[in-house]
Amino acid sequence: MSDVKVGKHSFRIKTLSSITKEKAVESFSTINRAIVERAWEIANPKKMKIKKGAL
C-alpha cells in the first residue's frame, strides 16, 4: 500500500515520510489539520514511538 487514506483524502506515504508533521500541515493547508496530522502519524509510526519514548 503506497497511500494512507483518512476520510476522503489519500496521502502518499513516500511524501509524508519525507517531511515533518509541521511541513505536512503547511503543505496541505486546504485539508483539515487533524486529518493531515493523523495521516502523517500513520505514515511515520517509528517517529511517533521515538517521540513517546523521549517523553
Place this chain on the structure above:
Amino acid sequence: MIGCNCNVGLSNTGRPNCVPVFGITSSFIMVPLFANDGTKNGIDLSSALPTWSDLINEADASKRWFPLPAFENVELPKADSQFEEANSGRMVFLRQGKRSFAGELWAEDSTPTLLGKLQGGRCVDFGMYIVDVNGNLIGSQENGFLYPVPVDNPSFDPKFAFATDSTTQKIMLGFDFDRLFDESTMYMITVEEASQDFTKLEGLKDVNLIGLACTTTQASFSAKLDYGTALNKIKYIGATATADWSITNVTQAVTFAPDTVTENPDGTYVLNYAVSGTATAGDVIEVSVAKLGFSGKASDTI
C-alpha cells in the same frame, strides 16, 4: 491471395489427430497495423507471451489493443472467386473473392457513444485479432509473430439502428478484410496457452477532466465518462489513490505523482503536489488518468 509456387508440387495432406479448430467468431480486438515508431504490431511467439492487460492499458495508442464487445448474428461470407472464361469454356483463375464481416452489437453495447468511437476506425490502418466464442485468439502467423488480420479500413462501416417493436437498439458493423490476406496463415493462441479468456478483455474507458484549474500546488477538476445522458454523464468515481493520477509539468518536462488526492463530492478531485511537484507561475500542467482500464488527460496553464 497467393499465386502458384513453381518450386513445389502438390502439398502433403496428412494431419495429426486432435488439431485445434476455431470456434464461432464472437468478437474482435482492433490493433493498429504499425506503431508510430514504425514497428509492426504483433505478438512475438519466440519469447514469453505478453501480459495481456498491459496491451490494453498501453500508453502509446498506436500500440494499444482495442477489444470490441461480443457480436450477435455474425456472418463472415467469402465472395466468389473470379475467373475469366474463354468461348471454349476454359476458365482461368484471376483472384479470390474478398472476406467480409457483418455483425451486430446489441443493447448496452450499442450506444451512439460507442458508434462515434468506432467510426474513427475508418481513418486508421488497422487489423483485427479474431476472438472465438471459446475465448481463443486468432491472428496471422508470419516470421515468428502473430499479427492482426489486416482490415480494408475504408470499408469499415458501423451503423446505428433504433429499437423497434420487435428489435432492440443495435450497432450494425460491416467491413472487408484486406483482399490480399492469405487465410492459410491463420493460427490461434488458445485460452490455456495464454492463461487468458480473450472474450473477457475490455477496452479502456475515456475519462474527461472538466474544468481543470491548476495552481503551483494543486489541481482541481471534475471527471466524467463519455457515457450517460445529455445532462448527466456518468461520474468517474473512486480514483482516490495517488497512483491513479500522473501529473506532468509540460513546460519543464517533469512528471510526478500527486502527494494527496481528495475526492469530494463524488467525481470531483483535488490533487495536491505542494511537496513532490515542480510548478511555477506560467507553466503548463497536464493531469493524466493513470488508473488501469481508463484513459484521459487535460492541461491548464498556471
